[in-house]
Amino acid sequence: DAGVTQSPTHLIKTRGQQVTLRCSPKSGHDTVSWYQQALGQGPQFIFQYYEEEERQRGNFPDRFSGHQFPNYSSELNVNALLLGDSALYLCASSWGSAGGSETQYFGPGTRLLVL
Amino acid sequence: GDSVTQMEGPVTLSEEAFLTINCTYTATGYPSLFWYVQYPGEGLQLLLKATKADDKGSNKGFEATYRKETTSFHLEKGSVQVSDSAVYFCALVTGGSYIPTFGRGTSLIVHP
Numbered sequence: 001d002a003g004v005t006q007s008p009t010h011l012i013k014t015r016g017q018q019v020t021l022r023c024s025p026k027s028g029h030d031t032v033s034w035y036q037q038a039l040g041q042g043p044q045f046i047f048q049y050y051e052e053e054e055r056q057r058g059n060f061p062d063r064f065s066g067h068q069f070p071n072y073s074s075e076l077n078v079n080a081l082l083l084g085d086s087a088l089y090l091c092a093s094s095w096g097s098a099g100g101s102e103t104q105y106f107g108p109g110t111r112l113l114v115l
Numbered sequence: 116g117d118s119v120t121q122m123e124g125p126v127t128l129s130e131e132a133f134l135t136i137n138c139t140y141t142a143t144g145y146p147s148l149f150w151y152v153q154y155p156g157e158g159l160q161l162l163l164k165a166t167k168a169d170d171k172g173s174n175k176g177f178e179a180t181y182r183k184e185t186t187s188f189h190l191e192k193g194s195v196q197v198s199d200s201a202v203y204f205c206a207l208v209t210g211g212s213y214i215p216t217f218g219r220g221t222s223l224i225v226h227p
Contacts, residue, residue: 004158033214042119042204042217043159056214090158094213104215106151106158 002027004093004107012113013081021076021110025093031055032074033104034066035090043090049074078112086114117142119205119218127224134192136221138179138205141186146207148172148181148188149215153202162190162203200225 005024013019025032031050035043045058049068068074072093078085088111092104122137140146147166151159163172168183177192188205202222206215 006158040219042206042219043215044217045214048214056212058214092159103161103164106160108156108158 006091006107010111017081018079023091024073026105029093030072031094033092034076037088081114117216121205121218121221124222131194134195136190138188140207144209146209149206150190151204195225197225
């Protein structure tokens with residue numbers, strides 16, 4: 001049973017560029033959440049997708065957007081990259097029915113470096 | 116708003132030593148509490164959880180008890196191994212949101 005997978009594992013971009021990160025949820029899960037983890041910090045919630053719609057959103061600017069596909073996989077897009085966007089981006093999946101699930105399963109993350 | 120405070124690291128121990136990592140929280144309502152572990156270069160793994168007061172979560176020799184009166188959820192292990200070296204995150208989830216609020220993490224280094 002494959003767990004949560006993310007691609008790419010590492011990425012280097014320059015300021016002002018755009019980036020797309022990808023996530024496939026654990027088998028049987030239908031909800032995907034994205035987190036930003038800066039160095040030495042805990043993960044910060046970006047947004048959550050369920051049934052191809054954004055269900056909840058954290059305190060992140062509109063430069064951060066996402067999408068969920070019919071197969072439940074998801075993308076995170078970040079436009080106009082800033083140096084401060086350098087971080088580990090984590091995807092987590094869970095069961096979304098009945099409003100959600102407390103227990104999330106995390107992928108290994110994509111490490112983004114903005115130069 | 117909700118918040119989680121963890122003891123600062125790194126915590127450095129010798130193999131077979133006793134481990135305590137302190138975690139306290141502030142939350143509206145009655146949260147569920149979690150410990151996650153992050154090994155070097157990897158994502159977070161759920162270590163244990165407790166959903167109501169006085170519950171004890173346990174896994175792989177680690178334990179934590181949900182203490183409502185002290186708003187705490189301290190992580191303990193009786194005898195640590197080198198392989199336990201990782202960053203440990205305390206987190207809470209309050210009813211309705213299902214989105215965890217994480218602490219800043221505590222790095223554990225275990226020497227042979």
